[in-house]
Amino acid sequence: MIKSDYGHLYCPFYEQKFDNGLKLIFIPSKSHIRAAGVYIAQGGFKHDELIDKSKIPFGTPYVLERVISRKDIRERFLKEGAILKSHTDFSYTSFSVFTMRDVFEPFQELLKLLVPSSFDENDVETAKKTIKSIPETDLSYSCRKVIDNLYYSSPIKYGIIPEQSDLVSIHYTALKKYLQKYYTPSKITLFVIGDYTPDEVLHGVDQLRMLSNTYPSSVEKKYEENYATVKESYQEEERDLTYPILSLGIKFSPRKDLYEKYGQLLFYIYEILVDIYFAKNEEFLKGLDEFSSHLVNVEFKQGSEDTYLVLQFMTEKGLALKNFLVNYITHLNKKISRQDLSACIDDYYSKSLPNLVVNDKLFNNFVSAFANNLPYTGIITQTTKIPYKSFQTFTTDFMAFPRSVFYLKKR
Amino acid sequence: MAIQKNYLYTKAFARRYVIHCDFLKKENLEAYSLLARLLTSHPKFIKKKNLLNLAGFEFNFRVSLCQTGLAFIGEISQTVHPALSHIFTDPYKEGLELFRSLYQNGFDVDNHLFENVKNELIYETINFSDYAEQMVLASIPSFLAIPFLDIEKLKNTTIADVKKVFEVLKANNVGDVLYLGPELKKPLDPLDKYSLELPIINNTADLFGKNFLIDNRLKKEAVGYLLKVPTIHSYHELDILGTFIKALCLKFESDVNQRLGVEIVPSWHFVDRDHVVISFSCALKKANYLVEQSFLKLDNNISDDVSSFYDEAMLYNEERRLSMLLDAERVLSRFFVGLAFDLEGEEFFDISCTADDLKDYQKQTFVQAILLASGGDR
Incomplete structure (x- = not known):
C-alpha cells in the first residue's frame, strides 16, 4: 500500500x-x-x-x-x-x-x-x-425558490x-x-x-x-445551462411570516472551466470561501448589523458541472440589504487583505484538526473530500498554502458570477 | 474509565472538557439565555490571545432547566491531538482561570448589536424550537430541558437586564465544576467554591390529573405524560428506565402513525429520581385526539402491549453505547444525570438490560398526570 x-x-x-x-x-x-x-x-x-x-x-x-x-x-x-x-x-x-x-x-x-x-x-x-x-419552512422555501431562479435547466435545482x-x-x-x-x-x-x-x-x-x-x-440526461446569466435575477413574494427572509444565490461557472483555470486550488479555496467572504468577514458582518440583518443559513453545494452558494438573511430591510450585498460583492477583491487570508487559514486549520481524531468525522470528511478525488489531509495541508495572488484572481471571477435574490416579505 | 464525583476519565471522542455549572433561581430565563448567547458569540478577548483562534478550542454557554431552578452551563473544550499543546493541564487551575477570565471580561456589544443578537434568538426560538414541547417541559420542574422563552419578555429584555443577571451569576456560589477527558496525571482535588452538590432532588412532581396549556400562537401542539417510575439508584436502573421509555415511545409512535395517521416527535426528561416526563409534539389540533386515543391513561398501569417493543428498544442500547464513544454530548448528559442522582455502578459505557428487567419495571410505572399544550380553537 x-x-x-x-x-x-x-x-x-x-x-x-x-x-x-x-x-x-x-x-x-x-x-x-x-x-x-x-x-x-x-x-x-x-x-x-x-x-x-x-x-x-x-x-x-x-x-x-x-x-x-x-x-x-x-x-x-x-x-x-x-x-x-x-x-x-x-x-x-x-x-x-x-x-x-x-x-x-x-x-x-x-x-x-x-x-x-x-x-x-x-x-x-x-x-x-x-x-x-x-x-417546508419559510427558510427552505426561500432557498428552493432562489435555486430555482438561478438555474434554467440543470438538475441540481431539484435537489x-x-x-x-x-x-x-x-x-x-x-x-x-x-x-x-x-x-x-x-x-x-x-x-x-x-x-x-x-x-x-x-x-x-x-x-x-x-x-x-x-x-x-x-x-x-441532456441539459443546457446558461452560466452567464440566471433565470430570474430578482423576485419577491408576500407571506404570513414572523420575519422576512432574503436569499441570495450565486451561480458559479461550470466546474470544468474553473478547474481548467485553477486546478485543485479551486477546492482549497472552496474550503474557506464562505468564511472569508461572508460568515467570518468582519466588514460584511458589520454591514449586516447596520441593516439589522442576520445571516441565518448558508448552503454551498457542488454537483456535476454546477456549484452554487446560497446565503439567507433575516431582515426587515430587504431592498437596502440587497443593495448592500450587490455593492459588497462587486468590491469584494478590495475587502480581503493578505492578513485576512492568513487569519482565515489559521482559523480553518484550527477547526480542521478535531475532524481527524473521531472516526465518524474522519470518515465523513475523507469521503466528502473524495468527491473531488482528494484526500482530506491533503486538502487541509494545501488550503493552508493558498497563495494570496491566486486567491484574489478567484475573487475577481467570483465577483462576476451571476446572482439571484429572492425576498420573502411579511404580508 | 473511572467515574468519580466531579470527573469522568475517558479517551472516547478525543476531547477534554471543563464544565462550569451554576445553579440559579428560575427567574429571568430570557435574560440568562441572552447572556449565554452573548458570552458565546461576543466575548471580550481573554488573556492576551484570542482563544477562539487556538486550534481545536471551543467554548459554549447555555441555559437548561434544572428542576425548580435553572442551570447556567459553560463548557470549554479542546481536541486531544498530538499537534496541539493543551490550553489547560489542570482543569481546576487553568480551566477555571479561563472561566474566570470569560466572566470578568464579559461580552462586548453595543445597544445596536445587542438588539441584533436578541432578534437572532427570537428568530431561532420561533422557527427552530419546539415551542409546544417546551411549554410542556416548562410546566414540570424537569431536568436539563431547554427553557421555554416568552417572546414578548424576550423582546422587552434590555442590555441592562442582561448585565444585572450577569452580576447575579458572577456572585453565585452554588454549582459544580466537572472534567471529562483522558486521565490526568494528578487526581483532582475538590474545590471550595464549587464543592456544593447539585441541588437535587426530592420529589417535586406534584402535578396530577389532566392539565391544559393553551396558546394560540403555537404552530405545533404537544402532549406530555408525567410518569411515576421506580426510583433510580444506579446506572443499570437508568438504562432500564431509558430502554423502557424507548419501548413506550416506539409503541406510541407505531399506534399513532398506523392507527391514527398522526406523526409525532417524542422526547423525554427527568423530573426527579421517581418521575420522568415524556413529550410528544404533533400537528395543530391533534393533541387532544392523541390523548383520547392513547393507550396511556391516567393512574393506570402501562398496557402490556408495550412488551412487543422491548426487543427493538433493547437494540437501540447498542446504538447508544457506540454513539457515546463518538459523541461527547451524549456522554455529558448521562454524566449530568449520574451526578444529579448520585448513581452507583461502574456501567457508565455499558448500556444493557433484559426483557425481564423491563417487565418488572413496567409493573411499577403509571401515568400520574397529562399535559396538553394546545393551540386553542382556531
Missing part, C-alpha cells in the same frame, strides 16, 4: 488500487471505534434518463440508498454490535459501519447488501413509505430527495439497473479506519467477497 503522510496532522493514510479498478483507503486510528465504508462515485445529481432501456426517475439514487440501509437491515447490524449509516450527496453515495469489534465482519455484510438480490419489490415499497417529504409524486414512478427495476451501473468496483472506494496494520487491512479486504464490474448501456 502507498503511504501518504502530512506529518504535522498526525493522520497518515494508505492507498491501494486493485486490477478491477477498486480503490482502498486505510487510515490507522487508535480510537475505540473502528469504521469501514464504501464510497460510490455517483450521487443524487440526475445523470441518466435510461439505463439498459429502463427509465431512471429522479430520486432513484436516494431511494436505493434508503432501501439498502432500511430499518430491518440497520437493526440486523445493531444486533451484531455495529451501526450502519448511509448518505447521498449530489456527487456520491456512502455506506459505513462503526463497531467496537473487528470491522471486517460487518463490512462483509455491508458489501453483500450492494447487489440487486439483497432486496425485492416489497423492500422498495416499504422503504418508500419511510421517505416523508421534509416539511436529491424525491417528492411523493416522484416516488410513485420509482420501482425495483430502476434501482436494480442503477445499482448495476454504478455500484461496481471501478466506481467504488473502500475505507477502513482502525487499529490495524496495512497488512491486516489488505488481508481483511482480500477475504471480502467483491462485487463485479458490469457495463450496462445508458442514455445520459
Whole structure:
C-alpha cells in the first residue's frame, strides 16, 4: 500500500488500487471505534434518463440508498454490535459501519447488501413509505425558490430527495439497473479506519467477497445551462411570516472551466470561501448589523458541472440589504487583505484538526473530500498554502458570477 | 474509565472538557439565555490571545432547566491531538482561570448589536424550537430541558437586564465544576467554591390529573405524560428506565402513525429520581385526539402491549453505547444525570438490560398526570 503522510496532522493514510479498478483507503486510528465504508462515485445529481432501456426517475439514487440501509437491515447490524449509516450527496453515495469489534465482519455484510438480490419489490415499497417529504419552512422555501431562479435547466435545482409524486414512478427495476451501473468496483472506494496494520487491512479486504464490474448501456440526461446569466435575477413574494427572509444565490461557472483555470486550488479555496467572504468577514458582518440583518443559513453545494452558494438573511430591510450585498460583492477583491487570508487559514486549520481524531468525522470528511478525488489531509495541508495572488484572481471571477435574490416579505 | 464525583476519565471522542455549572433561581430565563448567547458569540478577548483562534478550542454557554431552578452551563473544550499543546493541564487551575477570565471580561456589544443578537434568538426560538414541547417541559420542574422563552419578555429584555443577571451569576456560589477527558496525571482535588452538590432532588412532581396549556400562537401542539417510575439508584436502573421509555415511545409512535395517521416527535426528561416526563409534539389540533386515543391513561398501569417493543428498544442500547464513544454530548448528559442522582455502578459505557428487567419495571410505572399544550380553537 502507498503511504501518504502530512506529518504535522498526525493522520497518515494508505492507498491501494486493485486490477478491477477498486480503490482502498486505510487510515490507522487508535480510537475505540473502528469504521469501514464504501464510497460510490455517483450521487443524487440526475445523470441518466435510461439505463439498459429502463427509465431512471429522479430520486432513484436516494431511494436505493434508503432501501439498502432500511430499518430491518440497520437493526440486523445493531444486533451484531455495529451501526450502519448511509448518505447521498449530489456527487456520491456512502455506506459505513462503526463497531467496537473487528470491522471486517460487518463490512462483509455491508458489501453483500450492494447487489440487486439483497432486496425485492416489497423492500422498495416499504422503504418508500419511510421517505416523508421534509416539511417546508419559510427558510427552505426561500432557498428552493432562489435555486430555482438561478438555474434554467440543470438538475441540481431539484435537489436529491424525491417528492411523493416522484416516488410513485420509482420501482425495483430502476434501482436494480442503477445499482448495476454504478455500484461496481471501478466506481467504488473502500475505507477502513482502525487499529490495524496495512497488512491486516489488505488481508481483511482480500477475504471480502467483491462485487463485479458490469457495463450496462445508458442514455445520459441532456441539459443546457446558461452560466452567464440566471433565470430570474430578482423576485419577491408576500407571506404570513414572523420575519422576512432574503436569499441570495450565486451561480458559479461550470466546474470544468474553473478547474481548467485553477486546478485543485479551486477546492482549497472552496474550503474557506464562505468564511472569508461572508460568515467570518468582519466588514460584511458589520454591514449586516447596520441593516439589522442576520445571516441565518448558508448552503454551498457542488454537483456535476454546477456549484452554487446560497446565503439567507433575516431582515426587515430587504431592498437596502440587497443593495448592500450587490455593492459588497462587486468590491469584494478590495475587502480581503493578505492578513485576512492568513487569519482565515489559521482559523480553518484550527477547526480542521478535531475532524481527524473521531472516526465518524474522519470518515465523513475523507469521503466528502473524495468527491473531488482528494484526500482530506491533503486538502487541509494545501488550503493552508493558498497563495494570496491566486486567491484574489478567484475573487475577481467570483465577483462576476451571476446572482439571484429572492425576498420573502411579511404580508 | 473511572467515574468519580466531579470527573469522568475517558479517551472516547478525543476531547477534554471543563464544565462550569451554576445553579440559579428560575427567574429571568430570557435574560440568562441572552447572556449565554452573548458570552458565546461576543466575548471580550481573554488573556492576551484570542482563544477562539487556538486550534481545536471551543467554548459554549447555555441555559437548561434544572428542576425548580435553572442551570447556567459553560463548557470549554479542546481536541486531544498530538499537534496541539493543551490550553489547560489542570482543569481546576487553568480551566477555571479561563472561566474566570470569560466572566470578568464579559461580552462586548453595543445597544445596536445587542438588539441584533436578541432578534437572532427570537428568530431561532420561533422557527427552530419546539415551542409546544417546551411549554410542556416548562410546566414540570424537569431536568436539563431547554427553557421555554416568552417572546414578548424576550423582546422587552434590555442590555441592562442582561448585565444585572450577569452580576447575579458572577456572585453565585452554588454549582459544580466537572472534567471529562483522558486521565490526568494528578487526581483532582475538590474545590471550595464549587464543592456544593447539585441541588437535587426530592420529589417535586406534584402535578396530577389532566392539565391544559393553551396558546394560540403555537404552530405545533404537544402532549406530555408525567410518569411515576421506580426510583433510580444506579446506572443499570437508568438504562432500564431509558430502554423502557424507548419501548413506550416506539409503541406510541407505531399506534399513532398506523392507527391514527398522526406523526409525532417524542422526547423525554427527568423530573426527579421517581418521575420522568415524556413529550410528544404533533400537528395543530391533534393533541387532544392523541390523548383520547392513547393507550396511556391516567393512574393506570402501562398496557402490556408495550412488551412487543422491548426487543427493538433493547437494540437501540447498542446504538447508544457506540454513539457515546463518538459523541461527547451524549456522554455529558448521562454524566449530568449520574451526578444529579448520585448513581452507583461502574456501567457508565455499558448500556444493557433484559426483557425481564423491563417487565418488572413496567409493573411499577403509571401515568400520574397529562399535559396538553394546545393551540386553542382556531
